[in-house]
Amino acid sequence: MSDPVRRFYDHAHQIFDLSQAQQALEWDQQVLMPSGGVEQRAHQLSALAAAVHDRVADPAYGDLIAELEASADPAGPLRDDLREARRAHDRAVKIPRRLVEARAEACSLAQAAWEEARPASDFAAFRPHLERVLELTGELADAAGGAHRYDALLDDFEPGMTEAQLRLVFDDLKGRLVPLLEALRGAPRRPDETLLARRFPVAGQQQFCRQVIGDMGFDWNRGRLDVSAHPFTSGTMHDVRLTTRYLEDCLPSAVFGAIHEGGHGLYEQGLDPARYRDPAGQPGSMGLHESQSRLWENLIGRSRAFWAHYYGPLQAACPGVLDGVAPDAFYRAVNAVTPSLVRVEADEVTYNLHIILRFDLESDLLAGRIAARDLPGRWRAGMKQYLGLEPADDRLGVLQDIHWAAGLIGYFPTYALGNLYAAQFMEQMRRDLPDLDPRLARGELGVVKAWLNRNIHRHGRSWPAQELCRRVTGAALSAEPLMRHLRAKCAEVYGL
């Protein structure tokens, strides 16, 4: 490698390594940090954010990128890396370091405040923290520029996506999901969901979750599974950490949470090991990331073929709990569609409506149409409108997610995009692997991992997400595959 090329990669790798250090400290904060350490950790995260920002915005880095861009015909991977480095650099130079530090510190404190406020359903205690995060996030969006504040934020998570595009996608989706939900109300039969609320011992749930994640192909020498208030995945490649949460009277919470995070984890472990620290060797958009978790959680984890194999191991892990429950009844229970209050436990049909509510609120907040104090009321009204439910308290309402506390505004839409990508990838996987179901029914989850490794994971950011979708599936992203999947599932489970 020529000297400027080596210097470019050294610099880019330092940025990457410091970002990973940030993630490791955030993991620590959510999993095991002593409660008193909150402010001290906020200082550390703020200092790290500033160190990352300094390196991304470093004028010498900008010069190096420009020098390499100008040189004739850079080879493939370098071109991709320069494109990603340029995007990050151009954005960073517009954002003052002071703002980066202040926002990192505010988000760290807000997350700790959320951890306390949520169980107490105390929105008032959380509100000043949220206001601070919103204020600084608005400043960030303004500094980054763009036609619309929301677009500037989206760009961090789903490069190239805009609020206007999202609104089209979501209006379309809403227009299809609401009638489907209506139709289910008059369905000839309904699954019995109460069997998922029996007492499943936590130790048995843990054993089962570890078994499934291991079978998915998660490498335990390069990862961990722990417990946190809000399930998440942290780290990459050789050190990937998943969390879930165990509720004795709600089996799906841990099981589908763990499979979901396992999907994220496989993406991180499945990147090209020679490229994972390079700017374009990292995971694509967050929508793509969510496609991996949602594909595993819903399209594999809630499939009949999956449970044909795993119902036995689940019964073995939690002896006696499911005695007398036929496999078909269990399969139908995990696929019940019931409007509910909590997004992470929502079924496949109503899930996207939870997302659309959050998108509406974020958009209104950033445009100044509403303020933080309006959120609890607006939340209740939106839930009523979309799902016909109202939370009794903010714990099950506006306080349920950590995202806004963490400064992740503009992130929720990627969950819905993930659902769309996942369904479209799944149709292609089924075309490529005609014997998928019999293999799943034998517990051969590795075949799914191998397909995803080859078609998605290894490519990192070589192409924008929508381009990768076209290359893998031969078609632009569309809501059709998801709707086909949902209609077929509902027909089977509800006898529509």
Next chain:
Amino acid sequence: MSDPVRRFYDHAHQIFDLSQAQQALEWDQQVLMPSGGVEQRAHQLSALAAAVHDRVADPAYGDLIAELEASADPAGPLRDDLREARRAHDRAVKIPRRLVEARAEACSLAQAAWEEARPASDFAAFRPHLERVLELTGELADAAGGAHRYDALLDDFEPGMTEAQLRLVFDDLKGRLVPLLEALRGAPRRPDETLLARRFPVAGQQQFCRQVIGDMGFDWNRGRLDVSAHPFTSGTMHDVRLTTRYLEDCLPSAVFGAIHEGGHGLYEQGLDPARYRDPAGQPGSMGLHESQSRLWENLIGRSRAFWAHYYGPLQAACPGVLDGVAPDAFYRAVNAVTPSLVRVEADEVTYNLHIILRFDLESDLLAGRIAARDLPGRWRAGMKQYLGLEPADDRLGVLQDIHWAAGLIGYFPTYALGNLYAAQFMEQMRRDLPDLDPRLARGELGVVKAWLNRNIHRHGRSWPAQELCRRVTGAALSAEPLMRHLRAKCAEVYGL
């Protein structure tokens, strides 16, 4: 605060916060990181070390320090902070960033290699890592300058101390300890140590360790106790993490290890909370730090008064194990003096000889009189000479400590200095608290913490360690208090 003052503290705090982030990642590596994550973590630690170095060596920081130094009569704490900042800055500007990065990465990899090599007693596998660390540490010492390589390294741990001074202190100590050890060989009675090798259930040991550390005054809202291969303490003030290790057939390992680390932990939690991120608000020398751990471990934790209270709780935590063992027999067992192979489990008399051996080897290594390949042989010869023992393998010999892998060369002497400081502080504490023993015998450990908080912890780096010693005890550091303590203890336990 005037603007340059505010900018000075902002900059100093960033340095501190990034250093704390480093410590948190090192803790994670030793306590729970997946085994595959070693190289990835080494990159992170290297990037962080570079970020810290950049900020310490930043010319703008140097200018700011100079500007404030020149202004008339800076108030007390600022003067101390400027002195410490100046020391760190002047050192950093002499050391190339490349060396800092390379050394951080080499140390991270060497620690992981040590973790594998130690149980396998495989010095050959560890040697190339150690050679790399020694090479880079030699370069570091040369870059930092000074009359003697060893002095340049000492300066990081015990500012102002020199190899020549240490040699005087250690020759003196050796000259007193060896005859004492001789005398014990002909002692009229010997404690029965075998009772400490009975089977103490790990759960009971854990419970007892947590109880003692809690009673010492360790604040669990601002700290944790975990397990690692080599006990250590990490973090400060609001997030202090201790580790120990539990061996079923060796009670002292966990108990005195935990009390030792608890002593370090109380120092960190006991700093001035308004000053702990300031350059002079941080703990004094490592010798002072070790005085805190050794005071608790030996002068409190092995005292008759301590066990008058804690023998009961220990028996309750490990039911039946000590049936029929009189309190006096137990007290004498934990104070047995027996030359042994492992430093961290050594008694108070032989401990310093372990240190002197390491000092000899480090000094010879840095002067080029020996090389890494000579270490196992030189280790065995030294053990034979000082303690009359030879390790059967390197696991119990040259591989027993993590320090050299971690780049901590020049650190061991601070343990012996800690023993000297501890004994001298303890004599003063007894003068100040004439009723100390009866209070200890009632389990009132808080009285010790309060004295240390007031006399040692709160002062941070306001004075150099030797000056603090003079202020607290009215005398210069001397070997007399330690020797008085050891002679009295041996007289009592061995009937000399």
